[in-house]
Amino acid sequence: MEDDISSYIDEIISALGDDLELSREDIEKEFRRFLEYGVPPDQAKKSIVKKFGKDKLNRKLLKDIVPNERNLNLICKIITKNVKEVNIRGENRVIYYGLIADESGILPFTSWKSSFPAEKGDVVEIRNAYSREWQGNVQINIGERTGIKKLEEDKLPDISQEPRKCKIIDIYNTFGPIEIKAKILSISEKEIEIDGVKRKVFSGILADETGKAQFTAWHDFDLKEEDVIRVSGCYAKFWKGIPQIVFDERATLEKLTEDLEVGSPVLPLHRLVDMRGGIDVTTEGTVIEIKDRSGYIERCPECNRLMRNGECRIHGKVKGVADLRLKMVVDDGSAGIGVIANREITEKLIGKTLEECKKIVENEGEEKLLEEIKETLLTKKLRLRGNALGDEFGTTLIAKDAEIIEEDIKKGAEELLQLLEGER
Amino acid sequence: MRREPAWRVFANEYNSSSAVIRGSGERSPSYVITPLGAKVNRLFVVGVLTDVESLAGENELIRAHVSDPTGVYTLYSGQFQPEVTATLLNVDTPSFIAFVGKVRIFEPEEGVLYLSVRPESVYEVNSSARDRWILETCRNTWERINAMREALSLSKASVYDLTKLGYSRDLAEGVIKAVEFYKNIDLNKYLDILEEALSYLIPEEKEVPKEVEEKDEREMDEIENTVLEVIKEIEGDKGAQWDNIIEKCSQMGIDRDVVEEAISSLLDKGLIYEPVLGTIKTT
Numbered sequence: 076m077e078d079d080i081s082s083y084i085d086e087i088i089s090a091l092g093d094d095l096e097l098s099r100e101d102i103e104k105e106f107r108r109f110l111e112y113g114v115p116p117d118q119a120k121k122s123i124v125k126k127f128g129k130d131k132l133n134r135k136l137l138k139d140i141v142p143n144e145r146n147l148n149l150i151c152k153i154i155t156k157n158v159k160e161v162n163i164r165g166e167n168r169v170i171y172y173g174l175i176a177d178e179s180g181i182l183p184f185t186s187w188k189s190s191f192p193a194e195k196g197d198v199v200e201i202r203n204a205y206s207r208e209w210q211g212n213v214q215i216n217i218g219e220r221t222g223i224k225k226l227e228e229d230k231l232p233d234i235s236q237e238p239r240k241c242k243i244i245d246i247y248n249t250f251g252p253i254e255i256k257a258k259i260l261s262i263s264e265k266e267i268e269i270d271g272v273k274r275k276v277f278s279g280i281l282a283d284e285t286g287k288a289q290f291t292a293w294h295d296f297d298l299k300e301e302d303v304i305r306v307s308g309c310y311a312k313f314w315k316g317i318p319q320i321v322f323d324e325r326a327t328l329e330k331l332t333e334d335l336e337v338g339s340p341v342l343p344l345h346r347l348v349d350m351r352g353g354i355d356v357t358t359e360g361t362v363i364e365i366k367d368r369s370g371y372i373e374r375c376p377e378c379n380r381l382m383r384n385g386e387c388r389i390h391g392k393v394k395g396v397a398d399l400r401l402k403m404v405v406d407d408g409s410a411g412i413g414v415i416a417n418r419e420i421t422e423k424l425i426g427k428t429l430e431e432c433k434k435i436v437e438n439e440g441e442e443k444l445l446e447e448i449k450e451t452l453l454t455k456k457l458r459l460r461g462n463a464l465g466d467e468f469g470t471t472l473i474a475k476d477a478e479i480i481e482e483d484i485k486k487g488a489e490e491l492l493q494l495l496e497g498e499r
Numbered sequence: 500m501r502r503e504p505a506w507r508v509f510a511n512e513y514n515s516s517s518a519v520i521r522g523s524g525e526r527s528p529s530y531v532i533t534p535l536g537a538k539v540n541r542l543f544v545v546g547v548l549t550d551v552e553s554l555a556g557e558n559e560l561i562r563a564h565v566s567d568p569t570g571v572y573t574l575y576s577g578q579f580q581p582e583v584t585a586t587l588l589n590v591d592t593p594s595f596i597a598f599v600g601k602v603r604i605f606e607p608e609e610g611v612l613y614l615s616v617r618p619e620s621v622y623e624v625n626s627s628a629r630d631r632w633i634l635e636t637c638r639n640t641w642e643r644i645n646a647m648r649e650a651l652s653l654s655k656a657s658v659y660d661l662t663k664l665g666y667s668r669d670l671a672e673g674v675i676k677a678v679e680f681y682k683n684i685d686l687n688k689y690l691d692i693l694e695e696a697l698s699y700l701i702p703e704e705k706e707v708p709k710e711v712e713e714k715d716e717r718e719m720d721e722i723e724n725t726v727l728e729v730i731k732e733i734e735g736d737k738g739a740q741w742d743n744i745i746e747k748c749s750q751m752g753i754d755r756d757v758v759e760e761a762i763s764s765l766l767d768k769g770l771i772y773e774p775v776l777g778t779i780k781t782t
Contacts, residue, residue: 344504345667349668363597404502484627485701488697492698
């Protein structure tokens with residue numbers, strides 16, 4: 076029996092873990108008390124584990140979490156905390172969102188609790204949270220029944236993370252510090268004043284084979300156009316989906332001698348819409364709508380605003396400057412975006428010059444021109460390249476180049492048929 | 500509010516659907532979940548307009564049918580889409596049309612589902628637009644078949660798993676819903692449909708009375724070329740009048756019926772179009 080008791084005590088201790096403040100003797104005393112009351116040893120063991128283990132957290136590391144897990148217990152640091160007011164079923168509520176990190180990783184969180192009892196930089200214990208998937212990533216959700224308790228800073232091991240190596244296309248789904256290898260395509264220098272101190276900042280565009288991003292360097296790394304660099308410990312920010320990579324003297328920057336291929340691979344539209352936007356992106360899709368205010372327009376010579384009925388909204392009656400443009404919806408079946416094309420691209424796509432369009436408008440009216448544009452472009456597949464911006468209404472691409480894709484339908488059909496037969 | 504994608508789905512797949520997600524109010528749209536997991540709120544279709552009929556009042560409600568290589572789409576349009584209604588009433592049948600439309604779900608009683616489309620915009624197109632659509636719809640259907648296969652091969656597939664494989668979020672959600680809802684998804688049926696649609700784009704050599712047919716075809720080709728030349732000659736900026744074409748061709752010894760046949764064949768091929776009734780222009 077004494078041997079049995081000893082092995083029960085071992086089990087209890089291992090279940091309660093190392094950082095237990097009770098001694099082995101204390102546990103043994105407790106265990107014997109239960110036995111004296113006639114409690115079977117198995118039940119006694121469970122009761123003791125429950126009694127002393129209630130403060131013990133069954134902790135999960137952030138890197139091990141997948142979507143739709145419940146009853147998650149975490150120890151992590153609040154990296155950022157933002158507040159937002161949302162309207163849920165007609166009721167205004169305040170929610171908190173941001174990033175949390177532990178020694179294994181970093182994840183976004185959203186809190187639906189009426190108050191959020193921790194600030195940026197705090198180390199906290201989070202009990203009974205759950206996970207969801209949000210735009211392809213795991214997100215931690217904090218509900219009314221989730222507990223948040225502040226802990227001492229030293230309860231969390233060092234969370235300074237190794238920057239994650241990634242390509243520019245991947246920075247949309249990567250949180251925390253990153254490492255990229257890229258080529259500087261353009262750079263300019265300016266001086267700004269922050270709190271009375273003058274600082275030099277360097278900004279421009281950098282690129283790798285997957286895409287382009289703006290960058291801002293808060294330190295003079297002596298960068299020049301065409302330089303190929305590896306920079307570790309930078310961060311990605313986004314404005315309307317336009318990526319911006321930011322780094323300062325704390326980052327490690329290395330100039331490489333090798334050259335780097337830069338490119339703009341074709342993105343499926345759903346990918347572009349998920350990213351919300353991007354710099355110099357390429358995509359393809361079918362024209363399914365030409366907006367009414369496309370075609371021949373006149374702009375105010377003073378402010379370049381679109382004129383209506385020969386009048387500018389600001390400058391009144393002026394002689395307008397003739398221009399062409401297209402506003403259309405392009406869709407590939409997975410998503411749709413708005414596309415705006417200027418005069419040059421419009422001329423190329425519709426195969427008519429501004430002069431020819433003007434003539435059609437003068438002789439046969441604006442409607443006629445719009446009709447011809449629709450006949451030329453609707454249902455055609457386009458390849459588009461340009462900057463894309465995303466907002467709450469969707470993504471709009473400002474075309475820098477566009478062309479109609481003429482495909483050999485028979486060949487395409489034969490290729491797909493072969494693929495299909497191979498699978499049967 | 501995000502823009503709903505315009506799905507490319509063959510009529511057969513759409514009409515075989517029996518799962519719907521009903522939205523409540525304007526901000527949460529309704530969806531039809533097809534057996535291959537398309538989560539459709541909006542569609543883009545190019546097909547043949549076969550008939551248009553007025554159901555109520557002065558064209559207060561009209562019904563039209565558009566056929567593709569696999570089946571028929573039913574369209575309803577009313578007084579709230581006056582332009583669409585007018586276009587449908589003015590287009591000759593049969594002719595090629597393209598439309599973008601929203602799903603229309605009618606469920607008179609539990610378990611009985613009638614699916615149709617409320618077009619947002621409609622326009623006439625030529626046969627090459629139709630061919631492009633068939634190929635694109637084949638490709639997207641093929642993608643759905645593959646997504647469905649992946650989902651069925653995993654023990655408990657989630658939306659997250661499928662998006663990680665590169666499928667769009669909408670498709671991933673649709674596929675997971677379809678797996679839950681439809682008991683036995685017959686992928687072979689859709690492979691057959693795909694094959695049939697693709698063979699439509701790859702005309703096979705005709706077998707029966709080969710000689711006669713070839714001869715006829717050659718003759719018809721010649722006549723079509725002549726008619727096309729005539730149209731080019733007289734169209735100017737404003738297009739060639741139907742009567743003028745007939746007259747000019749009959750002077751060249753081609754019968755009125757043959758000319759009309761040639762014109763309709765040229766229209767089908769997309770070499771000419773009819774911007775206004777009775778006026779022909781080359782493309």
